[in-house]
Amino acid sequence: MFAYLILIVLFVVYVYQYQSEETTNNQWSDRELRGTIDENYVMVTFQAGIDYWKRPLKGFEDAAESLNVSVEYRGATQYDVNEEITVLEQVIAKNPSGIAISTMDPEALNPVINKAVDSGIPVVMFDADAPDSKAYAFLGTNNHYAGVTAAHKMAELLNEEGEVGVVTHPNQLNHQERTQGFRETIENDYPNMTLVDIKDGRGDQMISKEVSEELIREHPNIKGIFASEANGGVGVGKAVLDLQKKGDLHIISFDTDKGTLDMIDEGVISATMAQGTWKMGYWSLQFLFHLQHDIAGELEGETNLPRYVDTGITVVTKDNVNEYYPVE
Amino acid sequence: MFAYLILIVLFVVYVYQYQSEETTNNQWSDRELRGTIDENYVMVTFQAGIDYWKRPLKGFEDAAESLNVSVEYRGATQYDVNEEITVLEQVIAKNPSGIAISTMDPEALNPVINKAVDSGIPVVMFDADAPDSKAYAFLGTNNHYAGVTAAHKMAELLNEEGEVGVVTHPNQLNHQERTQGFRETIENDYPNMTLVDIKDGRGDQMISKEVSEELIREHPNIKGIFASEANGGVGVGKAVLDLQKKGDLHIISFDTDKGTLDMIDEGVISATMAQGTWKMGYWSLQFLFHLQHDIAGELEGETNLPRYVDTGITVVTKDNVNEYYPVE
Numbered sequence: 001m002f003a004y005l006i007l008i009v010l011f012v013v014y015v016y017q018y019q020s021e022e023t024t025n026n027q028w029s030d031r032e033l034r035g036t037i038d039e040n041y042v043m044v045t046f047q048a049g050i051d052y053w054k055r056p057l058k059g060f061e062d063a064a065e066s067l068n069v070s071v072e073y074r075g076a077t078q079y080d081v082n083e084e085i086t087v088l089e090q091v092i093a094k095n096p097s098g099i100a101i102s103t104m105d106p107e108a109l110n111p112v113i114n115k116a117v118d119s120g121i122p123v124v125m126f127d128a129d130a131p132d133s134k135a136y137a138f139l140g141t142n143n144h145y146a147g148v149t150a151a152h153k154m155a156e157l158l159n160e161e162g163e164v165g166v167v168t169h170p171n172q173l174n175h176q177e178r179t180q181g182f183r184e185t186i187e188n189d190y191p192n193m194t195l196v197d198i199k200d201g202r203g204d205q206m207i208s209k210e211v212s213e214e215l216i217r218e219h220p221n222i223k224g225i226f227a228s229e230a231n232g233g234v235g236v237g238k239a240v241l242d243l244q245k246k247g248d249l250h251i252i253s254f255d256t257d258k259g260t261l262d263m264i265d266e267g268v269i270s271a272t273m274a275q276g277t278w279k280m281g282y283w284s285l286q287f288l289f290h291l292q293h294d295i296a297g298e299l300e301g302e303t304n305l306p307r308y309v310d311t312g313i314t315v316v317t318k319d320n321v322n323e324y325y326p327v328e
Numbered sequence: 329m330f331a332y333l334i335l336i337v338l339f340v341v342y343v344y345q346y347q348s349e350e351t352t353n354n355q356w357s358d359r360e361l362r363g364t365i366d367e368n369y370v371m372v373t374f375q376a377g378i379d380y381w382k383r384p385l386k387g388f389e390d391a392a393e394s395l396n397v398s399v400e401y402r403g404a405t406q407y408d409v410n411e412e413i414t415v416l417e418q419v420i421a422k423n424p425s426g427i428a429i430s431t432m433d434p435e436a437l438n439p440v441i442n443k444a445v446d447s448g449i450p451v452v453m454f455d456a457d458a459p460d461s462k463a464y465a466f467l468g469t470n471n472h473y474a475g476v477t478a479a480h481k482m483a484e485l486l487n488e489e490g491e492v493g494v495v496t497h498p499n500q501l502n503h504q505e506r507t508q509g510f511r512e513t514i515e516n517d518y519p520n521m522t523l524v525d526i527k528d529g530r531g532d533q534m535i536s537k538e539v540s541e542e543l544i545r546e547h548p549n550i551k552g553i554f555a556s557e558a559n560g561g562v563g564v565g566k567a568v569l570d571l572q573k574k575g576d577l578h579i580i581s582f583d584t585d586k587g588t589l590d591m592i593d594e595g596v597i598s599a600t601m602a603q604g605t606w607k608m609g610y611w612s613l614q615f616l617f618h619l620q621h622d623i624a625g626e627l628e629g630e631t632n633l634p635r636y637v638d639t640g641i642t643v644v645t646k647d648n649v650n651e652y653y654p655v656e
Binding site for chain 2: 031032033034062065066067139142276278279282283286295304305306307308309310311312
């Protein structure tokens with residue numbers, strides 16, 4: 001009788017186990033988007049402590065939750081390309097499952113990026129590309145289009161007429177592209193607007209303030225200034241405050257650091273161009289996962305990844321500024 | 329005794345069930361990339377029977393396998409915008425989980441696309457965009473860059489010197505962009521190459537053949553012709569064969585229909601530009617899934633999708649042509 005009992009118990013357990021396994025096995029294919037916790041993907045940046053990276057990292061972490069993998073954040077503490085190379089060397093030495101890199105120099109990291117790819121580690125670039133490296137994809141802002149968007153917003157603010165200027169950082173490619181997109185759009189689409197000058201603020205708040213004061217003195221009818229980066233935008237804002245011109249001209253800036261957001265809240269800066277930074281991080285990890293798991297198309301030699309993803313621009317004004325303060 | 333037996337069996341079963349549930353529940357977060365089979369995503373095209381759509385559809389199906397959802401293929405049988413609108417209306421009436429659309433007209437589908445979005449159905453565009461519609465994203469080829477790539481390939485084939493021409497379909501925006509990218513690159517990067525003429529082949533094989541014969545007669549030293557679309561490419565190929573010029577000039581074409589691939593295999597066409605069509609389908613479904621499941625970033629008002637994805641170009645030559653024949 002006892003033997004029977006054991007047999008029946010074992011049988012029932014067996015049936016249960018069998019059913020469970022059957023369900024589990026049929027649920028997922030080889031293409032399943034589910035990794036393991038010991039897969040480790042690393043995000044590498046420079047000036048690693050600044051607020052700007054919080055959103056890409058949040059996207060990276062959110063994708064890790066989606067995909068059931070682990071992520072890690074590393075970066076050069078300074079704006080120092082050799083430090084970034086060293087950090088990247090250290091990351092590669094640990095043989096991670098994939099690396100998402102934002103480079104402070106479009107060329108200098110190429111040898112170490114290529115070393116990672118050649119040793120089989122998936123690499124994608126985000127925010128700032130290394131176009132001649134072997135990285136599989138780039139996810140970032142189309143800077144020309146961001147300048148176009150800024151120009152249309154400026155035209156809207158000024159009812160499509162009046163003098164405007166630009167304060168930029170002309171040594172960097174992304175700023176050249178933003179300025180060009182702004183200039184072309186004003187010139188081609190708005191016959192009653194004139195771009196009177198483009199000043200070099202060198203990415204520095206004080207210098208941007210000085211050149212803006214110059215710009216406003218030289219062009220007393222100026223109605224708008226586009227600053228192609230955040231330090232410049234705050235500098236222009238301080239110039240406008242010092243010259244007691246608040247309300248007389250519209251400032252459009254770039255990015256969403258706290259100083260910029262505060263000036264939007266106070267009505268000094270009218271709008272800023274927010275980059276799709278969460279998307280950069282989220283889709284970077286998706287891409288790395290697809291490379292690591294070789295969930296490829298049917299063609300040999302072709303990766304399953306788009307080479308370029310435009311993560312887009314959102315215009316931030318007083319109406320939506322509160323959504324952009326950093327989440328602690 | 330029998331009562332004991334039943335109790336023991338029930339207890340063991342209970343323990344098993346409990347353990348299984350615990351394992352299952354802990355495995356996935358709210359962000360899991362796993363749908364249900366009753367989620368139905370639809371791909372909508374025009375000229376639905378042509379080979380060109382097989383690869384995007386394969387990508388769409390592969391993503392469905394990854395995400396455990398269902399997909400369906402619908403399309404206008406003809407090159408007829410009203411038929412495509414009717415098909416889309418029928419698809420919307422069934423309230424699907426999402427729709428990926430390639431439009432044959434950048435404007436005409438906007439009202440019905442917007443109707444779908446307004447009724448809560450996620451929509452993305454692939455291959456051909458409707459930029460002023462409410463669709464959330466566009467995944468397709470950067471046609472300007474495709475023209476640039478064709479020009480570099482032509483320069484490589486001709487050792488960077490000689491006369492070249494273009495046969496194109498100037499009424500369509502994508503062909504204008506391809507031609508412009510080709511022209512600018514030849515003019516700016518290759519001082520020993522000359523673009524001697526751009527002919528209108530109207531997307532038709534016979535007309536393209538005739539204008540190519542003209543082009544070759546008018547410019548007897550011509551060393552290369554870029555055809556911006558597949559019918560044109562085959563037409564140029566036939567002209568070269570008829571004039572017994574095979575081997576005297578290089579043809580670069582576009583897309584990978586059978587006629588083009590055969591001519592590459594026979595050495596009549598030197599290269600063709602393959603679009604990332606599998607990627608268009610795969611990432612379209614990924615994007616629709618992310619919209620349907622609201623796996624969003626932290627910002628309100630911002631979708632989690634890049635607005636534009638460049639699915640890239642691959643150069644196909646005799647070396648890799650076999651990979652591009654349709655999979656049955």
